Amino acid sequence: MSAKQYDYLCVGAGLYGAVVAHELNKAGKKVLVIEKREHIAGNAYTGNIDGINVHRYGAHIFHTNNEKVWEFVCGFADFNSFVNSPKANFKGEIYSLPFNMNTFKEMWGVNTPEEAKAIIDEQRKKALSEMASKRGVSLEEFVPDNLEEQAISLVGTDIYEKLVKGYTEKQWGRECKDLPAFIIKRLPVRFTFDNNYFNARFQGIPIGGYTRMVEKILEGVEVRLKTDFFDRRDVYKGIADKIIYTGPIDEYFDFRLGHLEYRTLRFETEKLEIPDFQHNAVVNFTDSETPYTRIIEHKWFEFGKDFDGKDIPATVISREYSKEWKNGDEPYYPVNDEKNNELYQRYLELAEREENVYFGGRLGEYRYYDMDQVIEAALGRAESLFKE
Numbered sequence: 001m002s003a004k005q006y007d008y009l010c011v012g013a014g015l016y017g018a019v020v021a022h023e024l025n026k027a028g029k030k031v032l033v034i035e036k037r038e039h040i041a042g043n044a045y046t047g048n049i050d051g052i053n054v055h056r057y058g059a060h061i062f063h064t065n066n067e068k069v070w071e072f073v074c075g076f077a078d079f080n081s082f083v084n085s086p087k088a089n090f091k092g093e094i095y096s097l098p099f100n101m102n103t104f105k106e107m108w109g110v111n112t113p114e115e116a117k118a119i120i121d122e123q124r125k126k127a128l129s130e131m132a133s134k135r136g137v138s139l140e141e142f143v144p145d146n147l148e149e150q151a152i153s154l155v156g157t158d159i160y161e162k163l164v165k166g167y168t169e170k171q172w173g174r175e176c177k178d179l180p181a182f183i184i185k186r187l188p189v190r191f192t193f194d195n196n197y198f199n200a201r202f203q204g205i206p207i208g209g210y211t212r213m214v215e216k217i218l219e220g221v222e223v224r225l226k227t228d229f230f231d232r233r234d235v236y237k238g239i240a241d242k243i244i245y246t247g248p249i250d251e252y253f254d255f256r257l258g259h260l261e262y263r264t265l266r267f268e269t270e271k272l273e274i275p276d277f278q279h280n281a282v283v284n285f286t287d288s289e290t291p292y293t294r295i296i297e298h299k300w301f302e303f304g305k306d307f308d309g310k311d312i313p314a315t316v317i318s319r320e321y322s323k324e325w326k327n328g329d330e331p332y333y334p335v336n337d338e339k340n341n342e343l344y345q346r347y348l349e350l351a352e353r354e355e356n357v358y359f360g361g362r363l364g365e366y367r368y369y370d371m372d373q374v375i376e377a378a379l380g381r382a383e384s385l386f387k388e
């Protein structure tokens with residue numbers, strides 16, 4: 001019998017912390033979850049503005065091929081049949097994403113894969129020979145050495161100019177010519193009329209929002225909000241036998257080896273007194289002049305196909321801006337380049353020496369996780385804890 005107040009302390013009420021806490025609680029363990037924000041659900045959090053669930057930390061679309069994870073989430077929410085079909089807006093011209101026959105029809109008026117492939121191939125060949133001759137090498141010897149060359153060699157000039165260039169430059173804050181080629185290994189091109197962004201067996205949005213789903217996952221678990229582990233680290237370290245830590249791994253070690261880097265975003269959210277702004281949940285702005293990368297219109301995540309938006313006379317939109325990360329900003333995407341991965345490995349060595357503390361989730365493991373992956377990892381963590 002443990003002398004400590006709790007068997008487990010979960011630091012962070014995001015999906016990872018919530019799922020581990022749920023499993024432990026279900027197994028009869030005494031669990032406390034502390035969360036430094038004023039809300040649960042981490043970055044999947046949805047806040048309600050006048051009947052519309054707003055994805056405060058960016059568009060979150062649940063998609064998975066993992067049947068076990070799908071069954072798990074369906075135990076806590078009913079999912080609607082939302083399919084992510086973003087649009088691109090290039091200087092007012094609207095194109096379908098991901099690149100597929102609908103995009104090619106909109107761009108060139110073609111109806112068959114053969115016509116589309118012929119245009120892409122012709123553009124690629126022409127651009128590649130120009131780039132090779134500029135560099136003074138033969139076509140066979142030419143290897144793309146920046147992102148612009150790489151993207152053109154994959155999809156030709158029109159798609160690159162209208163749908164890749166401006167968007168990527170805004171995302172990275174640098175010209176494609178100055179970005180390394182490896183950032184774009186593949187640019188998936190579909191030769192079918194299919195606007196479904198994800199290749200996933202299961203996809204949807206929890207009706208009522210993610211926050212409600214996580215509330216249900218955490219039912220019966222003690223949760224303390226606005227409680228930062230680092231404010232009273234000694235107290236929290238002594239409160240439970242084991243700690244599941246889902247905050248940034250470098251912060252846990254007081255950044256003693258240096259800071260891990262992230263890419264961050266900034267959102268400007270606005271309520272508009274009109275029923276419908278852009279007729280779609282996600283629109284990417286792919287020109288370089290528009291300062292934001294995307295606009296999300298939140299109501300379209302949760303309303304059905306026949307819904308014209310008029311039942312709710314207002315709408316809420318968020319403009320998404322890319323922003324260079326500096327210490328103190330919200331960490332969104334880990335920069336898994338060589339330098340940061342090496343630093344992470346060194347933190348991982350420290351973490352492995354830390355007794356009874358388990359690091360998990362996107363910040364604890366310094367890796368990009370989709371929601372289904374983070375749930376799978378959390379279920380795996382709980383299972384391995386039971387075996388100890």
Ligand SMILES: Cc1cc2nc3c(=O)[nH]c(=O)nc-3n(C[C@H](O)[C@H](O)[C@H](O)COP(=O)(O)OP(=O)(O)OC[C@H]3O[C@@H](n4cnc5c(N)ncnc54)[C@H](O)[C@@H]3O)c2cc1C
Pocket residue numbers: 011012013014015016017034035036037040041042043044057058059060061062063227228229230246247248265332333360361362363369370371372374
């Ligand atoms: C812009 C964006 C869009 C995304 N879109 C999708 C999508 O469409 N589909 C998809 O599947 N996934 C998407 N994701 C990924 C998804 O957000 C993550 O998979 C998920 O949020 C990870 O959960 P987590 O628990 O690991 O981390 P988080 O959600 O970050 O939770 C960690 C929690 O720990 C808390 N915490 C940190 N430090 C402390 C501390 N010292 N004390 C107390 N609490 C602390 C934090 O406040 C946070 O709430 C997206 C991510 C981003 C950034």
